[in-house]
Amino acid sequence: MSSAIVFDQPGPPAVLQWRDVPPLLPRAHEVVIGVEAAGVNNADLMQRRGHYPVPAWAPRPLGLECAGTITAVGTDVARWSVGDRVCALLDGGGYADEVAVPATQVMPIPRGLTVVQAAAVPEVAATVYSNLAMTAGLTEGQTVLIHGAGGGIGTFAIQWATAIGAHVITTAGSDAKVRIGLELGAHTAINYRDHDFVSATLKATNGRGVDAILDVVGSDYLARNLECLAADGHLVIIGGSTTPTLLDIGLLMSKRASVTATMLRARPIHQKADIIAGVTRDVLPLFESGTVRVVVDTIVPMAEAARAHQLLESKQTVGKVILDNRGRRQL
Known part of the structure; x- marks a missing residue:
């Protein structure tokens, strides 16, 4: 048995x-x-x-x-x-x-x-690879914002993106997890409890924004994530809140950006x-x-x-x- x-x-x-x-x-x-x-x-x-x-x-x-x-x-x-x-x-x-x-x-x-x-x-590698490589098309020289530096997804995504030559910005909810994000290869790590991650992301990219975002927060971050996107950027949502929320289509169109929500299972x-x-x-x-x-x-x-x-x-x-x-x- x-x-x-x-x-x-x-x-x-x-x-x-x-x-x-x-x-x-x-x-x-x-x-x-x-x-x-x-x-x-x-x-x-x-x-x-x-x-x-x-x-x-x-x-x-x-x-x-x-x-x-x-x-x-x-x-x-x-x-x-x-x-x-x-x-x-x-x-x-x-x-x-x-x-x-x-x-x-x-x-x-x-x-x-x-x-x-x-x-x-398997789960973290398949999730990150399918969303950032296959969907968002993240490549060497681009910039990515990865939310949740201390999680299983975040700790892998930071390392993988760094390994392919991307510039990594990450967020975390404590100074200890900010340090972990930096140790794993992130160029910029933001404690979202102390700093507005939108302002910090735009500052880190000289106002340009990021080419891709890997988001585990969902509805609550949708509007702010769109502000962080560069022209032709891609937001991939893989978890978090699914509460209905407004999407600023005008901002999305002006940036020629895209939003994808996926569930691997x-x-x-x-x-x-x-x-x-x-x-x-x-x-x-x-x-x-x-x-x-x-x-x-x-x-x-x-x-x-x-x-x-x-x-x-x-x-x-x-x-x-x-x-x-x-x-x-x-x-």
């Missing part, structure tokens, strides 16, 4: 329970991964509270990324074999002893990373396959060379997922919180 973290009704972290679940068999296009570690993401917290739209096809347990060893392979899968050490972007189900995932969403564990570090890679399988192919080709080598490092704040036993959620909800963490299932995998 396999086990997983599940919950019967939305609520606080205490609703999460470690229970027995039926063992998995892969469909033709899937592999089954014996989960040794899984990343914790804000989407997991929202789903636990009942505030996240879960695709109908998603597994019941939480968890959008994991790392471990392939234990079974579907009949149509050619690239992967039983025993391969991998990490994967999931539709759900990562808080478990095992998870079934489309083979096209699986990646090798980058050389030099532990299985725990590898579990922190709901993308169809072929889009996720394209994203994972790009991450494997363009991002994993940055981890292997040490150009980009994994930032893990806390490692928690998987059976204590409730504590991991409490930690992330405290907003005191920097980087990722990871669930460790290696002890159970060795039983």
